[in-house]
Amino acid sequence: xxxxxxxxxxxxxxxxxxxxxxxxxxxxxxxxxxxxxxxxxxxxxxxxxxxxxxxxxxxxxxxxxxxxxxxxxxxxxxxxxxxxxxxxxxxxxxxxxxxxxxxxxxxxxxxxxxxxxxxxxxxxxxxxxxxxxxxxxxxxxxxxxxxxxxxxxxxxxxxxxxxxxxxxxxxxxxxxxxxxxxxxxxxxxxxxxxxxxxxxxxxxxxxxxxxxxxxxxxxxxxxxxxxxxxxxxxxxxxxxxxxxxxxxxxxxxxxx
Amino acid sequence: xxxxxxxxxxxxxxxxxxxxxxxxxxxxxxxxxxxxxxxxxxxxxxxxxxxxxxxxxxxxxxxxxxxxxxxxxxxxxxxxxxxxxxxxxxxxxxxxxxxxxxxxxxxxxxxxxxxxxxxxxxxxxxxxxxxxxxxxxxxxxxxxxxxxxxxxxxxxxxxxxxxxxxxxxxxxxxxxxxxxxxxxxxxxxxxxxxxxxxxxxxxxxxxxxxxxxxxxxxxxxxxxxxxxxxxxxxxxxxxxxxxxxxxxxxxxxxxxxxxxxxxxxxxxxxxxxxxxxxxxxxxxxxxxxxxxxxxxxxxxxxxxxxxxxxxxxxxxxxxxxxxxxxxxxxxxxxxxxxxxxxxxxxxxxxxxxxxxxxxxxxxxxxxxxxxxxxxxxxxxxxxxxxxxxxxxxxxxxxxxxxxxxxxxxxxxxxxxxxxxxxxxxxxxxxxxxxxxxxxxxxxxxxxxxxxxxxxxx
Numbered sequence: 001x002x003x004x005x006x007x008x009x010x011x012x013x014x015x016x017x018x019x020x021x022x023x024x025x026x027x028x029x030x031x032x033x034x035x036x037x038x039x040x041x042x043x044x045x046x047x048x049x050x051x052x053x054x055x056x057x058x059x060x061x062x063x064x065x066x067x068x069x070x071x072x073x074x075x076x077x078x079x080x081x082x083x084x085x086x087x088x089x090x091x092x093x094x095x096x097x098x099x100x101x102x103x104x105x106x107x108x109x110x111x112x113x114x115x116x117x118x119x120x121x122x123x124x125x126x127x128x129x130x131x132x133x134x135x136x137x138x139x140x141x142x143x144x145x146x147x148x149x150x151x152x153x154x155x156x157x158x159x160x161x162x163x164x165x166x167x168x169x170x171x172x173x174x175x176x177x178x179x180x181x182x183x184x185x186x187x188x189x190x191x192x193x194x195x196x197x198x199x200x201x202x203x204x205x206x207x208x209x210x211x212x213x214x215x216x217x218x219x220x221x222x223x224x225x226x227x228x229x230x231x232x233x234x235x236x237x238x239x240x241x242x243x244x245x246x247x248x249x250x251x252x253x254x255x256x
Numbered sequence: 257x258x259x260x261x262x263x264x265x266x267x268x269x270x271x272x273x274x275x276x277x278x279x280x281x282x283x284x285x286x287x288x289x290x291x292x293x294x295x296x297x298x299x300x301x302x303x304x305x306x307x308x309x310x311x312x313x314x315x316x317x318x319x320x321x322x323x324x325x326x327x328x329x330x331x332x333x334x335x336x337x338x339x340x341x342x343x344x345x346x347x348x349x350x351x352x353x354x355x356x357x358x359x360x361x362x363x364x365x366x367x368x369x370x371x372x373x374x375x376x377x378x379x380x381x382x383x384x385x386x387x388x389x390x391x392x393x394x395x396x397x398x399x400x401x402x403x404x405x406x407x408x409x410x411x412x413x414x415x416x417x418x419x420x421x422x423x424x425x426x427x428x429x430x431x432x433x434x435x436x437x438x439x440x441x442x443x444x445x446x447x448x449x450x451x452x453x454x455x456x457x458x459x460x461x462x463x464x465x466x467x468x469x470x471x472x473x474x475x476x477x478x479x480x481x482x483x484x485x486x487x488x489x490x491x492x493x494x495x496x497x498x499x500x501x502x503x504x505x506x507x508x509x510x511x512x513x514x515x516x517x518x519x520x521x522x523x524x525x526x527x528x529x530x531x532x533x534x535x536x537x538x539x540x541x542x543x544x545x546x547x548x549x550x551x552x553x554x555x556x557x558x559x560x561x562x563x564x565x566x567x568x569x570x571x572x573x574x575x576x577x578x579x580x581x582x583x584x585x586x587x588x589x590x591x592x593x594x595x596x597x598x599x600x601x602x603x604x605x606x607x608x609x610x611x612x613x614x615x616x617x618x619x620x621x622x623x624x625x626x627x628x629x630x631x632x633x634x635x636x637x638x639x640x641x642x643x644x645x646x647x648x649x650x651x652x653x654x655x656x657x658x659x660x661x662x663x664x665x666x667x668x669x670x671x672x673x674x675x676x677x678x679x680x681x682x683x684x685x686x687x688x689x690x691x692x693x694x695x696x697x698x699x700x701x702x703x704x705x706x707x708x709x710x711x712x713x
Contacts, residue, residue: 050662078664086662090655094677103673104663111664144659160663 001066003028003168003199009060011048017058018044020224024201026168031200033210035235036221037243042203043087045221046172049201050084051077064168078104079111081167085157085174091145097156098140101126101163108164129162133189151182158189169193170201175209187212207239220246281305284333284420284453293395294421297403301418308412317410320597320629321539321568326511331483333420334363334445334452338370341477342444346370349475349505350442354690356471357384357439363446364454365423380433387424387457398426401461405489405517407543413513414541417455417487424457424486429466429496438469438499438688443486445510447478458488462496464521469499471691476506476534486514492524494548500528501691505698506535508563515541522548522577529686530557530569533698538567546573546580546608557586558682560699561594568597573613575604575641581612587682588619589675590626600645601633608638615645620678622651672703 004026011019018041026032036042048055049062051074062069069077092100105125106116117125130137133155145153154174161169171190175183190200190213202213210218210232218234219226220243227246228234237245285302288295310327311318342362350358357377360370366386373384383390390398408415425441445454462468476482484506492498498518506512512535518526532538544553559567573582588596598617617630630647652674660670679699686692700706 050658052658073667074658074661075664075666075670078662084662086659090653090659092656092659092674092677094681095673100660100663103660103665103669107664107666107669164663 002026002063003030003065004201005061005063007061007063009048009057009062011044011055011057011060013044013055018224019048022060022221022225024219024226026199026201028199029196030217031194031202031213031215032217032219033202033204033213033215033235034219034221034226035204035207035238038205040221041224042205042221043172046084046087046170046203049082049170050074075107076111078164079108083161083164083166083169085154085161085169085171087172087174087176089145089153089157091143091148093143093146095144096141097144098126100144101160104160104164125163129159132162132192133159134185135159150177151179154178154182154186155189158186162189162193167197168199168201170203172203173205174202175204175206183209184212207235210235222247280330280332281416281419287333288420288422292391293399294391294402298419298421301408301415301421304408304415305412305419308410308415310412317570321537321566323513323537323539325537326483326513329451329481329483331451331453331481334447334454334482336363336365338362338367339446339448341448342446343370345444345475345477346442349444349473351438351440351471351688351690354688355437357437359384359386359425359439359441361423361425361441361443361456363444363452364456366425374437377433377435377437381430382433382435383426383428384439385426387426387459388422390426397428398459401489401491402459403489405491405519405543405545406487406515407517411515411541413485414487414515417457417485420455421457422455425459427458427460427468427470429462429468431463432465433463434467435469438471440471440473443472443474443484445474445476445478445482445484445506447476447480447482447509449478449480451481451483452478453483453485456484456486458486460488460490460498460500462490462492462498464494464496466493467497469501469688471501471503471688473503474506474512476510478507479509481509481511481536482506483511484513486512488514488516490516490518490526492518492520492526494521495523496521497525498527499687500526501686501688502528502530502540503691503695504532504535504538504540506538508534508536510535512538514539515543518542518544518553520544520546520548520551520553523550524548525552527554528556529682530555531695532557532559532561532567532569535567536565538565540569542569542571544571544573544582545576546582547576549577549579551577551580551582553580553582555582555584555586556682556685558679559586559588559590559596560679560702561588561596562591562702564593566595566597568599570597570599572601573603575602575608575611575613577605578607578609578611580608582614584615585682586617587678588628589622589679590619590628591622593623593625595626596628598628598630598647599633600631601635602643602645604636604638604641604643606637609640611638611641611643613641613643617647618678619647619649620651620675621649622675666705668704669708672706673709675703676700676706676709
């Protein structure tokens with residue numbers, strides 16, 4: 001059984017269709033990259049997977065571990081092991097990061113019939129994961145994302161991902177707005193979380209991130225559909241030739 | 257930066273609501289002892305009350321709050337004898353774990369047998385007495401301050417309170433004395449069968465360089481309507497520091513009208529924290545005069561209302577001298593059909609240069625039926641001042657809610673978490689741990705699955 005199976009997905013917002021028949025299969029342990037120009041539907045895909053209410057799915061199916069993902073509320077999807085690293089993580093003043101994480105971890109544990117994590121175990125877990133993203137524990141007392149720089153926000157998303165130990169991670173343009181050093185830290189964090197069970201969907205605009213998070217499969221997203229899939233070399237081809245290589249008027253490649 | 261002036265208020269000459277049962281107040285007034293040293297003050301109060309009458313909606317200061325139901329109810333002076341229910345409420349609401357001077361009033365009368373005043377501060381010359389005692393035993397000190405800062409000429413409720421002045425609290429802190437413990441004034445009102453009223457009066461004088469913390473808690477019980485009409489005067493002399501907390505937790509049949517009048521001399525620091533959680537109709541007037549250079553004033557407020565509660569906070573801050581700063585930060589959380597009103601008047605006199613005044617009104621509406629009116633009123637006559645004001649009125653932020661849910665947090669819990677975070681910003685300013693914990697608890701108790709949020713944000 002695949003970890004994630006998207007079949008003929010059609011989705012849009014305000015009556016405007018953005019995803020126009022998308023198919024994708026991600027198996028456990030695989031890292032898939034989705035690349036596409038602005039407006040191709042990258043963020044829409046991420047948000048539909050996360051369950052944002054304003055997006056409407058008009059056709060198609062999404063199976064997560066064989067279950068109907070679209071039927072599940074966003075919090076249920078998270079408890080089932082889906083994690084989305086947002087492109088623009090929102091600030092939540094008045095709620096400390098520590099509290100937020102504890103609530104999230106315990107929500108997941110409760111869902112699985114496990115006991116809540118006690119304070120000591122929680123702090124131990126925190127310490128071990130903070131190292132992954134080179135952040136200090138002063139993060140814990142700060143309100144969620146409040147006053148964080150762009151780089152801090154992205155690293156904090158990866159920290160949360162590490163804490164929650166998801167099974168399918170969707171990274172929505174995690175590299176946007178990051179300088180090379182921050183990018184490396186983020187990539188290092190993600191790479192440490194790669195294992196034989198976890199699947200990743202790394203949505204990105206630029207190829208650069210993929211030098212550090214080396215994907216197993218690269219997909220090109222154009223106008224709401226995946227038009228080509230290939231190995232990591234595909235990302236380099238895109239970098240050199242641009243997205244025009246794969247559109248309707250694209251020159252036919254010699255080796256298809 | 258300068259800001260333009262807006263309207264000024266003039267004493268009311270608009271038609272008044274004649275009290276439907278004027279005999280009620282006349283009878284109450286007549287019943288007071290004419291021999292009392294404060295009777296002259298009472299008479300002046302009564303004259304003003306007769307002249308003003310209760311305000312109507314046509315009175316600019318009362319445009320959003322209709323007090324007709326108060327005007328038309330035949331309140332009798334509340335019974336002085338404590339009931340078992342009242343005593344139980346004392347146990348529940350008095351600070352327990354905090355070393356404090358505990359002063360209990362039941363139906364407006366001081367109950368020494370239920371109160372506890374520590375010796376330590378008294379040895380430093382602090383006077384903490386019931387007002388009735390202070391009037392009887394040493395009226396001259398009292399008289400030099402009492403009534404100086406309550407606006408009887410324009411505020412009918414303050415005039416009525418003065419007219420029916422009988423008991424309350426008097427706190428006097430001598431020069432350079434820092435009180436070692438806070439004063440907790442607990443007012444319990446009971447109206448088991450007939451509508452009953454009390455008019456507590458509090459006078460706080462903090463001499464130069466002194467420090468004091470006062471908490472006023474108002475609780476009521478009983479099926480009948482109760483009216484608590486309370487007036488507090490705080491006189492802060494040069495360099496004094498006063499922290500004042502007010503908590504209104506009266507029941508669903510209670511009317512609560514208060515005026516907190518603060519007069520600040522130079523270099524004083526006054527902080528007022530007002531938490532309005534109970535009551536059917538609550539109107540808190542806050543009048544502060546920054547009458548000396550270098551004053552710092554903080555006015556924090558939180559309203560948590562639901563059902564058909566109506567809570568009106570009316571602030572009037574006057575910068576009379578240069579180099580003072582004032583900070584107003586009021587939040588309301590309204591659910592069901594509750595109504596909130598916030599009026600923030602800031603007056604800056606012509607000579608009050610380098611004034612720095614900030615006013616923020618933030619309002620969270622949790623239902624379609626909830627409504628809030630937020631009205632800033634700036635009257636600025638100096639030309640070198642900083643005066644900013646802002647109001648936000650909104651609902652729970654969908655993006656924040658989605659973010660919490662995307663991490664597995666249940667939607668009801670997520671919503672309550674966001675409401676609590678909103679309230680907590682004001683609650684965490686409370687410096688008395690036990691009081692803060694109680695306020696957190698009350699708010700959490702009001703939120704769906706609030707108990708799950710316990711453990712500190």
